[in-house]
Amino acid sequence: MAATLTAPAPGTPARTVPRPPSGGWRSRWPLLPLLATVLLPALPYGFAGGGGPAVGPADIASGIAVLVCVGRLLYLRQRPLSGAAALVLGLPAVGFAVATVTAADPGAALPGLVRYLQVFVLVPAAVCLLLKDAHGFRIVAGALVVLALVQGVVGVHQYVTGTGASYMGEEVRAVGTFGPSDIMGMATVVAYGLLAAAAFALRTPRTAPAWLRPAAAVAAVGLVVPLALSFSRGVWIATAAALLVALCLTGRRQALTSLAVLGATGVVLVGGFGIGSEMIAERAASVTQVTRAPDRSVSDRYAMWSAAGSMWRERPAAGVGLKGFPAHRDAHASVGLSSGSDTAGAGQEFRRQALLSPHNMYLLILSEQGLIGLTAVVGSWAAILLSAVRRLVRARSRGHAALDCGLVAVALMTWQSVNFLYADIGGPTTVLSGVILGLAAWWALTEPEKAGTA
Template identity: 70%
Template structure:
């Protein structure tokens, strides 16, 4: 009797075969691509691009979820893996608990729907509809395209003086989001910088040779509208995401990339004088926020303290979803202003009420307590840690999909850092769900899917 022993390959064999391309492979991704690209459609006072007050991108994200349900029911594909079900499903359970235990469950219901959309349903749809690394790259490519469009609009606003009001001048780049969502364009462009940097440092195998330099040029050019957004939080988050991508590519490439980014910054700000004086003041204000904060920073600190006070009174379950505005005045000091001034970009002057602490972690802690905080933040931490772990393994094995890992980890790093200065709200929020889904796909997808070329 002869015994035959077959050694298992170190890397899944499917990596050696390129998945099928063409419209057949892209069809499942169309709802995701439409969700990303429709974020560019304005949904301002006239509700253009919105139906019943709901932005078009949010409506299409619901269609993506329905497509996912159809795929599971009619094509009989496997649902989420146990790990993915735990990471994405546990927040859903906790969100339901926070809704039913709120002082006014009916008022908390819209918050439950929004949180469920962004942190559970859309990420799960991305995880299930993206079947391979090629699909991942297509969705990320749509993010970069959206960033380029929004960035171009933002630069035009600065040059022509048609942007949002900033220091008495209508020069702030906000893209199509308007002055009511000054973080929208900065968020989109920040995503684009990080994603383009990932592909500039590690272009996918088999792609045209010009892709790598064009990705580097795109990342450098997107720094212009990012700078002109005057968004300190987006600057910090983009720097963190880009540094994470650079650090995970290896020492030699990291040194080279840091040198290129430094040179680009000098040329864009110093050489061309892109808003250099105002940018210098904005950068300086980052280090002065504790000693001489401006009014916006003072309001933010006041709301942070109010959120902390709510949590201390309700440490386990918080004040309930959508409860922050109702409890704000009872916990905020008299130093809190009546609202932030917004104007420009086609909108008349108005006061925008301060309805959140502009810190996602404190918002969750105040409204959902330690129970919700542990579930949601634990889910994000699992995606980030799992993504880094898989990326390290993919690099060690010579995987062809390392570029996907760099983009996923970079985007997730961007999001977790940005949550220190922002929370969910506005038309660009649906992209948070897309980013979390991309991170989930890389961290939690089956090995043969996440390593396919």
């Protein structure tokens, strides 16, 4: 590390002190495409070509981030990923390649290969390589909070003015700028921002200004409102699980205090002000009623889960091929599966949206990629999550300065792992899954304690 001489006191030898790291955006410009990747998913979801997957502004930004990363590796000869990090991040590519080659129509599976490589291999690797230190991590995580706040404000406005997506005959469901065709979009980004803000409030960086902790706490509590008004049961469950994990890793006293604050906030917002109380209560109660009197969406989900299992039993090793679920769905689904879900509101006319996935990422991988793909993908994600938790525990015992980054990484990775039980990739927020994996992998696999994390 570069050093500067300080003026010695009389009679004492000269000594050196570390020079502060250079700041400013001149040294952090590689983060710009990552920030664009985080902030652009809410823009209109672009164009499609040749029947391939739609390409949005955030996808283009993520491609630029990958190219910037490749350029820096080639021309600046920057250190690539360690062997362990390259193995963990690259392992899913094995399953993707096998599922593409063994598909009945490899050409039709090729767009899926490109998409899966983008989200689960290239973008996470680019995030790991472009983040130089904890400050860069905090900038990207802060962008998640900004996106969540903007979408949360839009979502609450939709509920209050009755301009949201259709829900129980009323246009009150908060969907942000994503619209009813991507009903989970706003809930996803709000959950990301809530968890990041909560982590900053629980473990504020030592060098942060005094206002950051109260601001982060207010943001986290405020984002509970649009999250509740999204009426997304799977996101509620995933957020609760991630918060519990994060709180457990901060210590018992702080965990109990934070839980009390969150409980009081829920009572005041829902019980006191009556914000969506009846609808939220009914939606929450339906979580425990899915085996007795499930609604149409739950019945369809069960049918698609069963279809995914049937596809896997037919081709257990390599699955039916990437993007193969829609083509094989009708041959394996029960007659009770409806033709699609109804969407309307938030500026969109009524339309029927086809059910093209099982809404469970693990079952989607199992059906399309078989045991080879599931082992590779889940093995990679499990390694990232377990390594992130282990490193956070170790950093906490050593009083590490970047505990906030570790808490953000663990919370987001936990949320993603749980939410994939009820959702899969699709829509403009898909690329954010790659950013989340990258943030978690940076903390878990790149030895951030040696990367200037004060």
